[in-house]
Amino acid sequence: MNTKWNPDQYFEKASLYLQRSARPDIESSERAFWSALALEQLCRASLCAISPTLNADPQDEGASILFALGYKGKKAPKTLPMHAVTARLELVLEKFTKDSRQFCEGFMFKRNEEVHDSTLAFEDLAEASWLTPFYVVCEVLCEAVSKDLADLLGKETSDTAAKLITAHKEDVFGKVKEHIKNHRAVYYAKDPGEQKKLSSKLPLIHSDEYGNTKRVKCPACENTALLVGTLSAESEPFLRDSRMYVKRTYQSTSYICGACGLKFTSVSELMAANFDPTFSEEFEIDLHDILQMDYEEDYMNM
Numbered sequence: 146m147n148t149k150w151n152p153d154q155y156f157e158k159a160s161l162y163l164q165r166s167a168r169p170d171i172e173s174s175e176r177a178f179w180s181a182l183a184l185e186q187l188c189r190a191s192l193c194a195i196s197p198t199l200n201a202d203p204q205d206e207g208a209s210i211l212f213a214l215g216y217k218g219k220k221a222p223k224t225l226p227m228h229a230v231t232a233r234l235e236l237v238l239e240k241f242t243k244d245s246r247q248f249c250e251g252f253m254f255k256r257n258e259e260v261h262d263s264t265l266a267f268e269d270l271a272e273a274s275w276l277t278p279f280y281v282v283c284e285v286l287c288e289a290v291s292k293d294l295a296d297l298l299g300k301e302t303s304d305t306a307a308k309l310i311t312a313h314k315e316d317v318f319g320k321v322k323e324h325i326k327n328h329r330a331v332y333y334a335k336d337p338g339e340q341k342k343l344s345s346k347l348p349l350i351h352s353d354e355y356g357n358t359k360r361v362k363c364p365a366c367e368n369t370a371l372l373v374g375t376l377s378a379e380s381e382p383f384l385r386d387s388r389m390y391v392k393r394t395y396q397s398t399s400y401i402c403g404a405c406g407l408k409f410t411s412v413s414e415l416m417a418a419n420f421d422p423t424f425s426e427e428f429e430i431d432l433h434d435i436l437q438m439d440y441e442e443d444y445m446n447m
Contacts, residue, residue, distance in 0.1 A: 148195040149222070152215060154252050155190035159183040160297050167302060169394040171376030173421065174267040180279060181256035181267075184249060187297070188230050191238065191289035199233055200224050217425075222284045227253045240285045248278045272421040277313050280306040304413060304421065312413030321417035322417040325407065332405040343404040344368050357395045363402040370402035372420055382430060394425045 149393040165171075166179035180255055191201040201209035202223040225233070225435035231253075233248045252275065258266035280294070283306070287297055294303035312318070332340065374395030383391050397420060400409040409415050 150189070150193050150224070152190040152194040155186045155193060156290055156292060156297070159186035159190065161296055162186065163302075167299075169425075170380040170392055171384075173272050173423075174265065174270065176272070176295050177267040177270055177275065178259055179321060179389055180275075181252050181259075184252055184279065184282070185227055185230075185256075187286045188227070188234060188249065189224065190344055191234060191241075192225075193231060193284045194290045195237055199237070200230070202226070234286075238285065238289055240288070241282075244278075245282050245285060248275075248282055252279070258278070271419060272423070273416050273419040276422060277309045277416055280309050284310055308411070308413050312411075312417065317413050318417040321409070321414050325365045325386065325418065328402075328405045328407045332366040340366075342403075357393075357426075359395075359426075361400075361420065363405060363407060364418055365407045366402065366405040368402060368404040370400065370404070371401045372397055372415070372424060373401070374424060377423065389430050390424055390427045391430055393426050394423055397422050398422060 150286075152439040159382045162179045162183035162398075166176045166183065169282045170300050171179075177236060189200055197213040198210055202225050203210060205220055205223055208218040208220040209222040209224070211218045214330065222228075228250055229384075231241075231249045231411060234249075235243065235246045258264055283297060284294055287293055294306050297303070298306060302428075332343075357374050359372045359374070361372045374391055374397045377396040378394040380394075381390040382391050384390075397412060397415050400407070400415055400418070400420060402408070409420075416422060
């Protein structure tokens with residue numbers, strides 16, 4: 146087998162890209178970009194695990210097919226375009242469905258826009274819109290190369306992915322949409338005076354008892370609500386405008402709206418409601434505090 150189209154190397158490259166996507170110091174748009182790059186590597190790994198010839202572009206008088214079979218040709222080998230890769234995967238992998246192919250093609254289209262156009266294709270793409278189908282496809286492709294999600298994503302991220310995949314299979318999305326619809330109906334059935342009264346109570350839920358929070362718009366009543374999270378990562382201190390900051394990333398864990406009473410208590414429900422699985426905040430820090438922690442023993446001995 147040639148080393149350029151080795152399924153294990155494709156898989157390791159995909160895993161490396163996803164490690165980069167999981168860094169706490171990057172924005173969600175960059176996370177989507179690295180994930181799109183990883184998806185192509187994973188697709189090609191799955192094809193090559195069956196046969197590297199499936200990854201070969203046939204439009205060069207057979208030179209790429211010969212290369213895939215271990216023969217040295219006169220032309221540089223070319224891989225199959227991604228739209229053809231996903232079409233072949235749909236034919237050779239039973240679990241790689243039409244939905245899988247359409248998601249991959251859409252994500253690759255975004256990737257191509259990002260790379261080749263002047264637009265920032267991933268800038269306004271919410272993680273909630275792509276992360277679950279991404280994990281669903283990754284699970285299928287991992288199985289094709291005799292791996293699992295933990296091999297690709299690491300233990301912690303694969304646990305989250307498994308929950309989202311389970312939610313997808315159990316139609317949590319449909320149940321959440323119905324839940325939102327019911328709360329919307331109840332809220333807007335109230336008279337305007339009662340709605341205003343409920344909205345005026347919103348500041349009461351914005352308290353320290355919920356820990357790390359982000360203000361979001363309620364999908365049911367459109368009032369301000371809280372997305373609650375737990376700290377999952379903190380960046381290295383960085384300098385901006387002569388001040389030191391750190392970026393803290395939180396794993397979304399629950400949601401509460403004080404106006405209509407809508408609540409969610411799991412990541413799968415939050416994703417189904419189109420809330421991102423993580424949110425970040427930047428905090429200004431005191432350089433003296435950092436130095437004191439690093440050199441506390443020296444200070445104590447002075």
